[in-house]
Amino acid sequence: MNPLAIVTPTQRAAPMAFLIGLIILAVLDGAKTWYGLSLIGADGGGEGFGRISLGLSVLMLVFVSFLFINRRRDAGEGVMLFLLPVILAAVISLIGAGIMVAVASFGMMGEYAESVGRDLQTVAQDPAFQAEFQAWIEERPEMALGMVQPAAWAGFAAFWGTTFLFGLWFMSMKSEDEAENA
Secondary structure, eight states, X not given: OOTHHHHOTTSOOOHHHHHHHHHHHHHHHHHHHHHHHHHOOTTOOOHHHHHHHHHHHHHHHHHXXXXXXXXXXXXXXXXXXXXXXXXXXXXXXXXXXXHHHHHHHHHHHHHHHHXXXXXXXXXTTOHHHHHHHHHHHHTOHHHHHTTHHHHHHHHHHHHHHHHHHHHHHHHTSOOHHHHHHO
């Protein structure tokens, strides 16, 4: 495998090199996610890792883009289609994380409704309930941080699931050399 296929957009990535590159990046992203989550404590620590994590996530998107570009280059195709899997994976990742935050938030809202002796179905119609719940959750940062871990892993799974699905399609493209010999 040519390791430059991961870090530069000017190489060719054979199907197996492409797959190995995606696996390497997924493992590194998983390690980054695990490490970042391990820094977050009940006291809300780990603020400094937020910017680093964002930078590493952008770098991960760039490297994934390079792999898709290089796979298309090896297949003798135009490279612009690389945008489709990268953008869709990022959007689906955000949607997955958002859904997990909403599910966790709804669960916590139910806990709060129980703690004040109200029914969750009736409080949904009460506009003051949302402000009360917001104040309650701000007093309990450990509960808010409890939403971060499932959301981070849901976003991770959604991104890499989408990326590997597109990766299977891109791997099925014949290399330019194979197409000429056929």
